[in-house]
Amino acid sequence: MDAPGIVVMGGSGRMGRMLCDLILTSDDMHLAGVTEAPGHAWAGQDLGTATGGAPNGVPVTDDPISVVARAQAVIDFTTPAATVAMADLCAQVGTVHVIGTTGLSADDIAALDRAAQTATIIRAGNMSLGVNLLTQLVRQVAASLDDYYDIEVIEAHHRHKVDAPSGTALMLGEAAAEGRGVSLDDVSDRGRDGITGARERGAIGFHAIRGGDIVGEHDVVFAADGERIVLRHVASDRSVFARGALKAALWGQGKPPGSYDMLDVLGMR
Ligand SMILES: NC(=O)C1=CN([C@@H]2O[C@H](COP(=O)(O)OP(=O)(O)OC[C@H]3O[C@@H](n4cnc5c(N)ncnc54)[C@H](OP(=O)(O)O)[C@@H]3O)[C@@H](O)[C@H]2O)C=CC1
């Protein structure tokens, strides 16, 4: 069987560039095309030429259907609006949709769930093995401690990041809430400022640092009187996210329609 054809959305983005480079050197898949936002300077060009090299036969387009219908998977690290539109297209043509985009609203997630009735969607706020393992550890620690231990999630990212809390912070917060047997919506306390009053017992706090070129760092703190447990993940290279996404694209081949995440892909459930 031929190696699956992959379409990368937003090939000029930070994650898009990393994904294209990895796929172009992979024996397990080939780069079937790259999509860009309507009117992007690269649209209509060959990817090799657009990136200042020799032509490599990979089309860049702002008309996704022309490449998606002939591919086996789309990898999408873009924006919520672009992701929701692509989920509809993947549902129509039966292409696996791997989603790393964060900052999705409840309405966006509902739209993705509707698309997943006919499409295979794999979505995670963090595609690295390390963070997905960390979610399991956080769930376990939260289940072992009572709410005398205050939980705070602290994340740090580069100055260009547009959403907060990060998708990873929300995954870790969800894991902590699950471990504690509560709903995150009921206990979430985001970005304190001013005269906030004393901390509410049982709250799960979120704090975001933005600066420089930080790739992605997350601490989950369990703080009690007299001791503190800190679970930490540090990403120093975006390839950890890209490799997870490529693994998901291959794993999704032949899977029935539905909503999956990286715990499914990594066999960690
Ligand atoms: N789940 C995970 O493991 C990870 C998730 N992310 C998330 O991925 C997303 C992207 O991150 P990052 O790569 O740093 O961001 P960038 O802004 O560098 O890249 C996003 C790219 O998407 C492009 N784009 C926007 N709209 C469309 C469209 N309709 N069709 C095709 N391309 C489009 C943008 O183009 P233009 O600039 O022209 O608008 C841009 O090139 C964020 O939500 C981030 O949080 C990031 C890393 C890991």
Ligand SMILES: O=C(O)C1=N[C@H](C(=O)O)C[C@H](O)C1
């Ligand atoms: O925007 C980023 O860069 C990242 N986004 C993801 C998130 O929101 O958690 C994953 C990673 O931390 C990098």
